[in-house]
Amino acid sequence: MQHLDRAHKAAWTGLLIVALLLPALVAFDTYLIHVAITITLNVALATSMWMIWSLGFISFAHAGFMGIGAYTSALLLTKLGISMWYGLWLGALMSGLIALIISVPLMRTRAVYFFMASWAVGEVIKRNFAYFRDLFGGWDGVFDINPAKINLGFVQIDFADRVAYYYLSLFFVALIVLIIHRTNSSRTGMMYWSIHENELLAQHTGVNVFREKVIAFTVACTLAGLTGALYAHYQTYISPKSFDIWKSEFALVHVIVGGLTTVGGPVAGAISLTIVDELLRATGYFRTMFFGVVLIATVILLPGGLETIPGRLRRLFQRSGK
């Protein structure tokens, strides 16, 4: 119901235009386009994780559900020859289905218990991929998850091409962010935040809190599954390690650094931290350490995250204007 004001609209439009022109802006540099694709996938993961946060939960199973989407789509292709175009949707659906089943017991837990339970769920999903060697390929993972080609008659697009894959990925990520933004800025989002703020009161005003939690968790995990399928066909190789707890943890860091109260937060966090992470690549062994320093510095120097920057700037200018 907080409909976007003009400044927000301008910012989102600007971001979309930059994203659309990006391959040209980086002069079709393969490495930079790779970074851009990584950014889109991280944005999708962080945003859907943030959707669960809007009900007051941090799910450490998120990378696991991303993995379910990835493995579903990968195996459909490698074992049954079903192309990516179906794999993406079926991967998302599978992830959503499993999320629906798991969330029934999971969403009865709260706070730190949810945190531990979701951690366990994420770990169990990963271990399952490693354990069932015949089906999932064990720790070696799945190879040759090729992206699809489409023939439009006059032109043939091979999504093995990075620029083409970038646009594909951008399309789906924009869709994911749009879905989450729409949900969050409407009555549904108000209901979610009211559960976040005061579950007891929400319940006594007629909200079926448990049902809404299950739905939100399922939707967020469906979107994570879609992200996973996109990831699989981009990397062409996945293993259980791709979806371990660190993946969830990085997504959480993106959300925290970006900001927790608006959908702009995880988007800004994922974009900026992916870039920082890539810049730190040169430091090799110390990369994680520097990343930690950046995280701590952000939390201390910029409480509330990147999303608070526009407000801070506005106040700064108003003060100097006087």
Next chain:
Amino acid sequence: MKQLEIKNLTMAFGGITAIDGIDMAVEEGEIRGLIGPNGAGKTTFFNACSGRYPVTSGDITFRGHQISGLKPHEIARLGLVRTFQHVTLFKSFSVVKNVMAGNYLHAQHSYFGSLLRTRKTRRAEADSEQRAREILDFVGLGDIADKTASSLPHGHQKALGIAIALAAEPQLLLLDEPCAGMNNDESRQMINLVRRIRDTGVSVMLIEHDMKVVMGLCDKITVLNFGNIIAEGTPAEVREHPEVREAYLGSQANVT
């Protein structure tokens, strides 16, 4: 017509029996007071009626529906809404958003509507905001509708708590100590508000420690002690009841 009917209600927690087989009925359109010393089982009674805790045994019927055993959101849907003793709000929401959130049951929420932002959804959202502002005007918070809830003084927070409950459009409103922590002026406004709520056709049941409020406001009073009803009647009857004076006010007390 009887709105709320309680038959042989017992609430036990482990070895402690907080409510020990009480019978009670609340008539439509009345303001009922529920009083008793600390630990008498008043709030437990509210928790039983609103579905917060499961009923140990006995029946609660509300407008012909059996509500013992239902979940809080199902009971709210039937038109029985409560407030809480300690202020409970959606603290970081603005005042008007608090009331809109309370209006959930009547805001025609649908996932597809939210996603597609249809004309119907937008109209429902506008209506809900309109309704919330009307309720805020009614409880006297209309001019601070856009402030953050946590920034309000205590009296206003209490009133907002009631506004949230009213947004759920109850038939029977349970108020848990609406005047707790209020000064005389604020109490008087609260009494006035409760009367106006009743005049809109909503029955009210309230727990209150402030005798001036209870005696002046309620049509009928029920006195609980150690989980049993020891007296029931008009304020005048209850005031003269020897057991009430003994248990609740001390035998020598002179109640005014």
